[in-house]
Amino acid sequence: MNGRTYRGTALLVAIPLLIAAFTVSRPDELPPSSLPPTFDQQAAVEATRELALQFPIRPPGSEDARAAADWVAERLRSYGFSVQRDRFDGSIPGRGTLPLENVYAVAPGRSGLALVVMAHRDNVGLSAGANDNASGTGALLELARGYGVRRQPAPGGTTSPINPARTIVFLSTDAGAFGGLGAVRFLERSPYRNRLEAVVNLAAIGGRRSLRLELAGDRPRSPDATLVETAAGRIRERAGAEPRRTSALGQLIDLAFPFSLYEQAPFVGRAVPAITVTSASERPPRPITDTPGTLTPERIGQAGGAVEGILGSLDEGVALPRSSASYVYLGPRIIRGWAIKLVLIAALLPFLLAAVDLFARCRRRRIPLAPALRSYRSRLAYWLWTGAVFGVLALLGVWGEGEARPISPDIDFAGDRPLLALGVFAGLALAGWLVVRERLLPRREVTVEEELAGQVAALLALGVLALLTVATNPFALIFVLPSLHAWLWLPQVRHHRLWVRAAVLALGLAGPLLLLGSFAWRFGLGADAPWYVMQLVALGYVPLPAVLIALAWLAAAGQLTAISAGRYAPYPSARERPPRGPIRELIRRLLLVFLARRERQPLRRVAGS
Numbered sequence: 112m113n114g115r116t117y118r119g120t121a122l123l124v125a126i127p128l129l130i131a132a133f134t135v136s137r138p139d140e141l142p143p144s145s146l147p148p149t150f151d152q153q154a155a156v157e158a159t160r161e162l163a164l165q166f167p168i169r170p171p172g173s174e175d176a177r178a179a180a181d182w183v184a185e186r187l188r189s190y191g192f193s194v195q196r197d198r199f200d201g202s203i204p205g206r207g208t209l210p211l212e213n214v215y216a217v218a219p220g221r222s223g224l225a226l227v228v229m230a231h232r233d234n235v236g237l238s239a240g241a242n243d244n245a246s247g248t249g250a251l252l253e254l255a256r257g258y259g260v261r262r263q264p265a266p267g268g269t270t271s272p273i274n275p276a277r278t279i280v281f282l283s284t285d286a287g288a289f290g291g292l293g294a295v296r297f298l299e300r301s302p303y304r305n306r307l308e309a310v311v312n313l314a315a316i317g318g319r320r321s322l323r324l325e326l327a328g329d330r331p332r333s334p335d336a337t338l339v340e341t342a343a344g345r346i347r348e349r350a351g352a353e354p355r356r357t358s359a360l361g362q363l364i365d366l367a368f369p370f371s372l373y374e375q376a377p378f379v380g381r382a383v384p385a386i387t388v389t390s391a392s393e394r395p396p397r398p399i400t401d402t403p404g405t406l407t408p409e410r411i412g413q414a415g416g417a418v419e420g421i422l423g424s425l426d427e428g429v430a431l432p433r434s435s436a437s438y439v440y441l442g443p444r445i446i447r448g449w450a451i452k453l454v455l456i457a458a459l460l461p462f463l464l465a466a467v468d469l470f471a472r473c474r475r476r477r478i479p480l481a482p483a484l485r486s487y488r489s490r491l492a493y494w495l496w497t498g499a500v501f502g503v504l505a506l507l508g509v510w511g512e513g514e515a516r517p518i519s520p521d522i523d524f525a526g527d528r529p530l531l532a533l534g535v536f537a538g539l540a541l542a543g544w545l546v547v548r549e550r551l552l553p554r555r556e557v558t559v560e561e562e563l564a565g566q567v568a569a570l571l572a573l574g575v576l577a578l579l580t581v582a583t584n585p586f587a588l589i590f591v592l593p594s595l596h597a598w599l600w601l602p603q604v605r606h607h608r609l610w611v612r613a614a615v616l617a618l619g620l621a622g623p624l625l626l627l628g629s630f631a632w633r634f635g636l637g638a639d640a641p642w643y644v645m646q647l648v649a650l651g652y653v654p655l656p657a658v659l660i661a662l663a664w665l666a667a668a669g670q671l672t673a674i675s676a677g678r679y680a681p682y683p684s685a686r687e688r689p690p691r692g693p694i695r696e697l698i699r700r701l702l703l704v705f706l707a708r709r710e711r712q713p714l715r716r717v718a719g720s
Contacts, residue, residue: 131450138336144423152412159249170236172209190259192216204513218258231287246317290516310385316414318390323355325387328379345420482681483568594619
């Protein structure tokens with residue numbers, strides 16, 4: 112590999128980095144509302160405790176869930192609202208198809224635009240769910256009281272209702288702890304779905320930690336930066352501290368693999384400005400200790416007062432654009448998503464030029480690449496077979512069934528790990544490997560030129576996969592680039608010691624490990640992170656193109672690993688192949704084993720007699 116070409120091209124990445132530096136800016140913040148604050152912390156805390164104590168076990172479809180919906184509807188009616196109830200069925204992983212219900216009330220405004228304040232009222236059923244999410248529901252009801260026709264006066268407040276300029280919807284969703292099914296239903300079927308200007312979600316606001324803004328969507332998009340900065344400003348005013356946000360690396364990972372356990376995600380994914388205000392981390396609080404005694408009333412007051420201020424700023428301010436822009440916060444400033452994409456795509460150039468140059472060198476030296484490409488094809492066929500087996504088992508419901516939404520980490524939607532299904536999957540995957548390995552086993556000493564051809568074939572495949580990644584989601588290049596730039600140097604270290612080759616190979620695994628590490632660390636999944644990602648794939652949450660790219664990447668990684676370990680062989684020629692194909696040879700061996708057992712049985716009977 113021509114290292115000079117690689118290093119020279121790498122200097123070109125400085126140009127998009129410079130362009131990205133000039134895009135860094137600070138978003139605007141809407142001015143504070145002119146209305147006096149009326150949010151009553153004590154009333155919100157009392158509503159929170161009442162919901163948690165009267166209806167502690169509220170998983171979707173349960174008796175307490177239905178009673179909680181009635182309780183929320185009655186509270187909203189007491190404020191003078193005409194309550195609307197949307198009943199629907201939803202498929203929840205591990206629990207089947209259950210009846211669900213959204214409850215919402217509307218404060219009509221002079222404009223056709225709509226602002227939504229929402230909170231889910233269900234829980235996973237392992238505790239009272241006081242923080243997640245009785246606290247959000249209590250604050251939602253207190254916010255609705257301020258816009259009600261029969262509003263009860265707050266201490267020091269007025270009794271006249273607020274007349275908003277924009278229509279404000281107070282939405283209590285169902286199945287929020289199970290992928291946000293209620294939020295998706297409202298977004299897809301509500302009469303306000305085409306009039307949404309902004310959405311503010313309240314979730315787990317009664318914890319001890321300071322307030323945090325959750326921004327991730329289920330597509331590579333970001334909420335409007337003006338909304339985020341306005342929310343941050345109102346939280347600073349009410350809580351006296353800057354709200355926490357996901358780190359810059361975490362935000363980039365969320366754009367590369369769009370995922371969130373909060374209900375703003377489907378709105379952000381469909382270009383509706385939306386945020387979640389919470390006191391929890393990226394993962395909602397553990398339900399086993401979520402009791403009324405663990406609530407922090409001051410935090411509920413801070414969150415509710417801040418959202419009241421956000422509503423006032425949005426109602427009195429300019430309209431927010433519905434856009435599909437993306438960005439990453441770097442402290443108080445943002446860097447535009449298109450600039451990040453430009454840098455990531457530019458980072459491909461050194462690899463692509465060096466790989467093409469390596470390919471040209473092989474052509475000039477008349478090193479045949481066809482056997483190496485066929486070897487990669489065999490590995491790709493094996494991984495596609497494995498993926499197809501997994502997909503068929505998923506269609507049969509072996510891994511569990513449900514909507515293509517994020518799964519609560521507090522439940523295992525397939526129950527105990529389906530050992531029988533895993534055994535079937537492993538058996539079929541092994542059978543596929545036994546078929547393919549006949550074409551991949553070394554039958555003679557492999558020359559240096561053949562090893563180089565195998566590396567070039569794998570690198571070319573990685574280049575094609577990188578371009579496909581650009582076409583689907585350029586942010587996902589952060590998972591691919593480490594393997595490109597590390598494995599490009601494998602031809603240079605082929606004569607080094609085994610540990611050097613293993614270290615270079617391991618560096619290329621940094622991308623997938625970054626994704627799994629994000630699930631393990633940020634979402635508290637630990638060693639269950641790979642299994643959780645497999646569940647997302649089984650549900651169909653991960654797009655099929657991303658799955659196919661991952662399988663093709665595994666094929667390239669397998670070929671480079673075989674070369675580094677000295678176990679690589681080019682695809683054999685007709686003279687080197689056995690007279691029978693791999694499938695016929697496998698059937699022959701199975702028949703020989705079966706016949707040998709049958710021959711031993713009469714001998715045992717004779718010996719026994």
